[in-house]
Amino acid sequence: MMTTNPLDTHSSQPIGYIVGGSLKDSFRVRLTISPQEVQEGSFVVIESGGWLFYGLVTDLQLGSTDxxxxxxxxxERLPAGVAQLLHGQTLYTTLEVLPALMLERGPDPASPDYPEWAQAHPEPNPHPLPVKTVPVHHAPVYLAEAQHVAEVFGEPGQEGNFILGYTREQRLPVCIDLAKFVQRSSGIFGATGTGKSFLTRVILAGLIHYNKASVLVFDMHNEYGFNDTSSDTHESVIGLKTKFASRVSVVGLGRGSSIRGQQPDFHLEISERDIRPEDIEMLTRELDLKETTPTTLDALTHTFGSNWYHEFKNMEVGTVIENEDGKKTPAPGSVAFWANSVGVNVMAAEGLHNKLRRLFNCDYIVETPAADSIKQVIETLTAGRHVFLSFGDYESDLDYLLVTNLLTRRIRAEWEKRTNSFRTHGEQEPRPLVIVLEEAHKLLNREMASQTAFSTIAREMRKYYVTLLVIDQRPSQIYDEVMSQLGTRISGWLGDDADISAVLSGLAGRDSLRGMLARLQPKEEVLLLGWGVPMPLPIRSRRYDARFWEELLKNQRNNSQEDILKALGF
Amino acid sequence: MTVLEIGRLLRSNTTGCVVGCRVTDLDVPVFGGMVRIPLQGDQQIYGLIHDIRIDDDGLVRQLVTAAEITDEVILDNRLNRNVPAEVGVLFIGYEHGGVISHLVPPRPPLTLDRIYSCTPEESCRFTSAGRFGYFRHILRAADLPVPELLAAHLQQAGADQNHCGDPGWLSAATRELIILLRDDYPVLMAVLGSISDMQISA
Known part of the structure; x- marks a missing residue:
């Protein structure tokens, strides 16, 4: 039997050799091929002794000996041949390679040292480790090949490995580990028009197909559930409901709402009793509420309990009656009457009532919903299906902030309860849940983060099987504490320095990655970053088209056939 | 193989020697040409001609002032002159027991030792051995016209290598010179300028 030499990892020629560098900065590589054959962001492999180092090209510099x-x-002075020889020796290109991982390959199997090494390292598939040392001078550097990409990012086709895109030069498939992806909150960032929505569709399709976590999508612009039309190409874009009909429930906000002319699976109505004072306080900026609001709300809940919203909504403003002395006093049932009775400033109470009028007019907040649709959403999610909450015509920030926060608070409580039951009483383990949040900065900005359930989810809910997938074009507006908790960050082109800094915050080598992020192509190129990916890598993102669906559902069809045969007893 | 004798050794040291020869034999030694000096036993020294000098003698001094000099007188002066033409040789290596070394020879040749011009085969054998280590002897000779000497040597050795079937030798030699001189811009450009002017016959 032939023994494969693990050191023979390359079919191609080296592109250069190590001439210097350090762990703190980068490795420097003298390029021995044309600089046009290597680009910023190229995934390279360095062979040094029994180790393989994996790195990322972060810069190319032209240099000369003099x-x-x-x-x-x-x-122009020398014959072409002599000039070429001169340039080859005196003019050169240096690559800066950001070291990321290293993998021990051991000595050559033919060498006498190999048996001893193999005995000490019995594991069949060693995993790359964070880089802890440096390769030797003149160690050869190669462009990564398919096997290297698979070693680091996982083998395409293995369960949980989902192809998110391809390396930019060699078009090698790059996977993300969906099991790892859902363990911590994640983010998809990029300026407008960089393909965030398409990438989100790709990832959602992967998560739904993977089927190890439920997904709740707050679909503010009604673009993920039913078929949509691309705003750029004006071509039809297949909705996830179309492809995963039985696994996805589209929920429309408000009774009788329709989404792009189609009926949702059920409607979401919010009971007035579900609205708490903190839901109102969270809308302080949106409704321009005053500093007196918390006091007024506190008095309302103290007076009316959980029915405070209904009672307050039905109070009248400005109605007066004449008393026996002919003096005009607030009429019973008016805001002023109630305020006087509980010692609250009348102007403050009437002002709050006036500003809550936008909420009072929301059709989806009703005294008695036809069904407990929030419970229905939770049951759908716990049953292993996925919910796309479409906001229909309610596309204002007020609707989005209120509904997402309220629903998430209930879900968070439910998952906490289920997790505690699982841990305490050994009941069924909760199914992981990913909450997809568009325009995340509206809910996760510095001001709002402390008031919404989302920052808690980003920080702590990993333990309770709930994580976030935030989608945003202004990551700098998201609270630092939340950003630091995002495990996987997928970013398209960003033009603003603050946004770039926010995406790279807390990551090693961010100075090197900064330029790469700014120089991504405006479309279809993203940079993978963070804990959820083994190393940063710019990739050409997978296209969301018919071929994508064909490739994704191919396995499903095969499985279905297998299942059918199994069910038939074959 | 044609053995072409240049002359006999006049004086020497460990880095070079001066050879005396008849003026009429000066069509054999050329600037930049490779020579060899067989020693006793199986040793021989290799060198490069870096200088050819023809000094005057008493008769020439008288003749140059004469109004008319006949061809017979000129021929007689050249055939029968007492002062030989002097050929300066820079040692670039030696051979011992069939093994070529690009080091300075262990001892200089002795007076009146015979000096021969290298044949193309001998030239190829010496210049192909090792990795152009003999270049350092040329580059170190600060009082010699190094760029011209290198260009002349490369032109002749390149032609010899072409003859021996290694047309890539000249590029490899030029690359090696660039590597050795890349930190000395003026010298390198002078060398490359000289190389650019040379013609290599196939």
Missing amino acids: PRFADEQTE
Whole structure:
């Protein structure tokens, strides 16, 4: 039997060799091929002894042994052959390679040292480790091949490995580990028009197909559930409901709502009793509420309990009656009457009532919903299905902030309860839940983060099987504490320095990655970052088209056939 | 193989020697040409001609002032002159027991030792051995016209290597010179300028 030499990892020629560097900065590589054959962001592999180092090209620099060789156009003075030889030795390109991982391959199997090494390392598939040392001088550097990408990012086709895109030069498939992806909150970022929505569709399709976590999508612009039309190409975009009909429930906000002319699976109505004072306080900026609001709300709940919203809504403003002395006093049932009775400032109470009028007019907040649709959403999610909450015509920030926060608070409580039951009484383990949040900065900005359930989810709910997938074009607006908790970050092109800094916050080598992020192509290129991916890598993101669905559902069809045969007893 | 004798050794040291020869034999030694000096036993020294000098003698001094000099007188002066033409040789290596070394020879040749011009085969054998280590002897000779000497040597050795079937030798030699001189811009450009002017015959 032939023994495969693990050191023979390359079919191609080296692109250069190590000439210096450090762990703190980057490795420097003298390029021995044309600089046009290597790009910023290229995934490279360095062989040094029994180790493989994996890194990312973060810069290419032109250099010369003497500046005069670069200054003078010697090709005009010397014959072409001599000039070429001169340039080859005096003018060069240096790559900066950000070291990321290393993998022990051991000595050559043919060497006498190999048996001893193999005995000490019995594991069949060693995993790359964070880089802890440096390769030797003149260690050869290669462009990564399919096997290297698979070693680091996982083998395509294995369960849980989902192809998110392809390396930019060699078009090698790059996977994310969906099991890892749902363990911590994640983020998809990019300026407008960089393909966030398409990438989100791709990831959601992967998560739904993977079927190890439920997904709740707050679909503010009604683009993920039913078929949509691309705003750029004006071509039809397949909705996830179309492909995963039975696994996805589209929920419309408000009674009788329709989404793009189609009927949702059920409607979501919010009971007035579900609205708590903190839901109102969270809307302080949106409704321009005053500092007196918490006091007024506190008095309302103290007076009316959980029915405070209904009672307050039905109070009248400005109605007066004449008393026996002919003086005008607030009429019973008016805001002022109630305020006087509980010692609250009348102006403050009437002002709050006036500002809550936008809420009072929301059709989806009703005294008695036809059904407990929030419970229905939770049951759908716990049953292993996925919910896409479409906001229909309610596309204002007020609707989005109120509904998402209220629903998430209930879900959070439910998952906490289920997790505690699981841990305490050994009941069924909760199914992981991913809450997909568009325009996340509206709910996770510095001001709001402390008031909403989302920052708690980002920080702590991993233990309770709930994580976030935030989608945003202004990551700098998201509270630092939340950003730091995002395990996987997938970012398209960003133009703003603050946004770039926010996406790279807390990551090693962020100075090197900064330029890469700014120089991504405006479309279909993203940078993978963070805990959820083994190393940063710019990729060409997978296209959301017919081929994508064909590839994704191919396995499903095969499985279905297998299941059918199994069910038939074959 | 044609053995072409240049002359006999006049004086020497460990880095070079001066050879005396008849003026009429000066069509054999050329600037930049490779020579060899067999020693006793199986040793021989290799060198590069870096200088050819023809000094005057008393008769020439008288003749140059004459109004008319006949061809017979000129021929007689050249055939029968007492002062030989001097050929300066820079040692670039030696051979011992069939093994070529690009080091300075262990001892200089002795007076009146015979000096021969290298044949293309001998030239190829020496210049192909090792990795151009003999270049350092040329580059170190600060008082010699190094760029011209290198260009002349590469032109002749390149032609010899072409003859021996290694047309890539000249590129490899030029690359090696660039590597050795890349930190010395003026010298490298002078060398490359000289190389650019040379013609290599196939």
